[in-house]
Amino acid sequence: MKRGWFWIMAAWVFALVSTLGALFIGEVMGMTPCLLCWYQRIFMFPLAIILGMAAFAEDRRGAVYALPLALGGAAMAGYHSALIAGWVPKWWVPCGTGPSCSEQSLEILGGIQIPWMSLAAFIAIVILLFVYLRKTRS
Numbered sequence: 001m002k003r004g005w006f007w008i009m010a011a012w013v014f015a016l017v018s019t020l021g022a023l024f025i026g027e028v029m030g031m032t033p034c035l036l037c038w039y040q041r042i043f044m045f046p047l048a049i050i051l052g053m054a055a056f057a058e059d060r061r062g063a064v065y066a067l068p069l070a071l072g073g074a075a076m077a078g079y080h081s082a083l084i085a086g087w088v089p090k091w092w093v094p095c096g097t098g099p100s101c102s103e104q105s106l107e108i109l110g111g112i113q114i115p116w117m118s119l120a121a122f123i124a125i126v127i128l129l130f131v132y133l134r135k136t137r138s
Contacts, residue, residue, distance in 0.1 A: 004131070004132045004135035004136045005055070005058060007128050007129075007131045007132035007135065008051060008054055008055045008062070008063055008128070008129070008132045009055045010128050011047075011051050011055075011063075011066070011070075011124075011125045011128035011129055011132065012048070012051035012052050012054075012055045014121050014124050014125050014128070015044060015047035015048040015051050015052075015121075015125060016048045016052065017121075018044050018048075018118070018121040019044055019045050019047075019048040021117075022037075022041055022044065022045075025114070034095055035094060035095045036076065036079070036080040036083070036094065036095070036115070037080070037114065037115075037118075039076050040073055040076050040077050040080065040115075040118050040122075043069050043070070043072050043073030043076060043122070044073055044118075044121070044122075046069055047066055047069050047070060047073070047125065050062050050065055050066045050069070051063070051066050051125075054066065060132075060133070060136050063129050063132050063133050063136075064133070066125075066129060067126070067129050067130075067133070070122055070125045070126045070129060071126060073118075073122040073125075074119065074122035074123055074126055077115055077118040077119035077121075077122050078119055080115040080118070080119075081113075081115045081116050081118075081119045083115075084113055084115050084116070
């Protein structure tokens with residue numbers, strides 16, 4: 001195993017658990033995601049594939065490719081979390097028809113909302129990728 005393999009493997013585990021959790025909430029529990037949740041899924045789902053391939057092939061380029069997706073997902077999840085917290089004006093809400101982006105009905109682990117968990121996952125992935133890229137710099 002190459003140096004830093006643990007870090008990219010940990011990032012892959014975060015992405016995989018997040019992807020499986022989103023699929024469970026949507027497909028098993030039957031909850032339709034809001035527009036911002038869809039955008040976060042667009043950033044997260046490829047991370048599970050890219051980071052998995054990079055971890056098992058021990059290829060540093062996978063982390064380089066995954067980093068923009070993780071940063072974009074963190075930005076989207078940060079905006080969604082700010083919207084849930086009431087830090088964004090209501091007239092600036094992007095959602096139209098369908099579930100509301102600003103009023104989440106699912107809380108996990110005693111009040112933690114899904115956008116906050118998404119933000120935490122993206123930030124963890126970004127940090128792990130930065131550590132991995134720093135440790136494997138030649």
